[in-house]
Each structure stands twice: as structure tokens, then as C-alpha cells.
Amino acid sequence: MAELSVKHLLGIKYLNENDIQLIFETADHFKEVINRSIKKVPSLRDITIANIFFENSTRTKLSFELAEKRLSADVINFSAAQSSVKKGETLIDTVNNILSMKVDMVVMRHPNPGAGIFLSKHVNASIVNAGDGAHEHPTQALLDSYSIREKLGDVAGKNVVIVGDILHSRVALSNIFALKLQGANVKVCGPKTLLPKHIESLGVEVETDLRKALNWCDVANMLRIQNERLDISYFPTTREYTQQFGVNKKLLNSLDKEIVIMHPGPINRGVEITSDVADSKQSIILNQVENGVAIRMAVIYLLASKIK
């Protein structure tokens, strides 16, 4: 029987194609489970999971917590804002203290890239990266690919454009790895200031004209402008950004085909996409949220099965 090739989920970079297929197949079963009237299974009743969030998050944290509870795991939550981290405690000390309470798995979000990798080398628990700085956000990329597969039947051969702040986006990097691994064609599109140098070395093409990118693609994944990470001014005004890289209904209707619109959330309505696009039938944003729970259940289930 199949199992994951990794003990931790630190990034898509560490997964292979079989891992992704196994996660998707397992998520299919969990999707069936979460659509039942009783949405809970007892698989993980002897597992304890700590959600450690050193950075604010609403949907990812809720999604992980719901996934863990639906698998019947015991869950403890830790948020850095109200913790001893403020008093100068190190990451390893914080986590070791939590692990002393017999925790089996740690789901961690951290502002520093590589925090999960660092931790996995120093503690025994399974680590799930729930976003590390501008580095990776593997479960988001998995649920994005899963949603594309669900909508279009397959990911291989599909044209996907990732639009917006590629430079600061962990969602973009994980998505590029995941989509390329599954055989999709990927372009990135955004202001030149927000496109990392040498991004082509990841096997993606760069496009700075949004209309051309949309005409080419089957799926447009619209990223949020992360104002909290913009340390300098990367574009003159939000209004100008919206005019060049925002998607509205008029632009969508002017294309000669119907493309799928995705957004990892939270949406800045009227900036990356307008409300009528976000709420249109071309948008699969809410499917992404639903699939997020199934994907996270699958990841946790498969990693937990490796804990002895």
C-alpha cells in the first residue's frame, strides 16, 4: 500500500508526483466524509496536534483546526501574540515545551522562511508547514491544484497564470512547484518590481501584460497584494495596480473563452478582483476553501500514519 515519501510536510519541493496523487486520492475520500451529515471519523483519536501560529491567520488556522477535529485528534492552539515568545523565548524552547505535553504533530506558521525545516531537524514530532515567510505554503498549493483537478478534470497540460505579488508570495512558489510537478504550463504575471529575478529558472514564463496572460490561460490564480510585506513602494498607487493587474467582469467577458478564477484569500475586493468576478460562476474561491479542509485532513492522516 502507498505511503508518503516524507515524514514532514515542509514544502512542495520535498514531495514527488506519487505523494501528490496519494494526497489527492485520500482527500477524495475525506471530501465524501465531510459531505455526510456526521462529518467526523475516529482515525486520529490517539494523536495530539499543536497549531503554532507565529503570524496572524484566520482561514488557514480554522481550516487546519477543523481538519484535525474531524479526524478526532486532540488539538491545542498557540498564538505568538499572547505567548512567552514576546518575553524572548527561542523557537526550539517554545516547541520543546509544547512537545513535553506529549504532542505528536506540529502545524506551524512562522514569518521566517525555513523555520519549519529548522524545527524538523531539532524535534521529533511531525512538522506541517502552514506558511513560512515568503517561502512555501504547501497545503495551499495542494488545495489549489486539487481544485483545478476537480474543475477541469486534470492538472497536466493546463495553462495556469499566477497574477500579482509573486515576490512576496509563498503561495506562488508552492503553486509553481506543485503545478510543474503535475505537468501544467505556468506563467507568472505582475508588475516587474514584484517579479523575482531569475524566476524563469523554475520553468515558468513571465508575462507583464495581463490581457495576454488571460487569453493564454485556462486558470488565473489571483494573489493578494500583501501590503504588510511591502517594505518599499513597488507600484505607484493601488489604483494604478488595479487598472493594470486587477480582473473585472468587463475584462473577463472580453476574452474569447471562459477561464477559471482562483484566489487564496483573503480578497482585497476591488483590488485584485472585483466583487462581481469573485462571486461569479467562473470563480472557484469557495470550492478552494472547502477543498482546503479535505486536503489538510489527507495530509494530517497520511503523516500521522507514519508516527510510531
Place this chain on the structure above:
Amino acid sequence: MSQKVLLSEKEINIILHRLACQLLENHLDFKDTVLIGIQPRGTFVADRLTKILKEEYGVKEIKLGFLDITFYRDDFRRGDKTLEATKTKIDFLIEDKKVVLVDDVLYTGRSIRSALTAIQSFGRPSEIELLTLIDRRFSRHLPIQPNYRGRQVDAINNEKVKVLWKENDGEDVIYLINK
């Protein structure tokens, strides 16, 4: 490893017909009864019984579902390999219905224990019965017995009962294998 034929195609067929008749006797028109085949191999038995009841005994409609019990098993993380799920397909309500759980071999009873938990995710049945093609008595870990049994077998622990089906394996035959 040696193997002997426990039941031939003809014997399997006779037993399936007998089980179908016993079901018919207790459930008549199957209006309030559903058959649930336990994944993966109880589904073949449930499928065959449904066909016999419909085609040879004129039952008009039988609700047939397939239940996966992977996420309800009590040996998660206790084996070497990850437990891999199969498909659950129950597209009807079982609330207040009589449920007949169908499996091919009853051995320790742990799968049936899992199935009893799993089925509750689909509602509260009025009654649950168990039908099993082969009952390996003397090997039970839990106090579970079938309401309908095809053949009782006194297999010892290093023996294995292997059920093959035409749909999946190319022939209908049941072997007793000595490992």
C-alpha cells in the same frame, strides 16, 4: 504454502441463493431494508445477492450501498503500512431502515465493529443484521456473530480463507490456504 478448494463455483451459487431466500423470508419486499456491502470484498457478495433477489425472486427495488471502514478501524498506525481507503457509495438515507451489513469472511469481528461505527455516520438505523459468506468460528476477538452465514469454517490461525470472484479475479472459488 498449500491450498485446497473450500467451495466451488456451484457451491457458492447454491449458498448465495439460500442466503437470498433467507433475506427474502425476513425482509419480503425490501421496502424498509438496505444492503450495505463492506469494502472492499463484501461488495461482491452484496452485489450478487442483489442481482439474485431482483432477477430470480422478482424483488423490484433494493437499495444497495458500499461502505468503506478504513477511517474507523482500530489498527491505524499499528501496522507497517498506511491504511488506504476505498470508495464509500451510500446515496440514500438509512435513518429508521433495517440495514443488512454484508461481508465475505467474518474472522476477528474487528471489521464489523468498525462498520457498526461507520454506518452511524449515515443516520440511525432501526436494526442492523450481519450476513457473511464464510464464518471462521473460534477466531473471534469481539462478541460478534452473523445473522446469516453461508458456510462455517474451522480454520486455524495460520490458515487463510481467500474468496475469488469472476468480476475481479476471473473465477468464483473459495480456497483455504495454509501459510
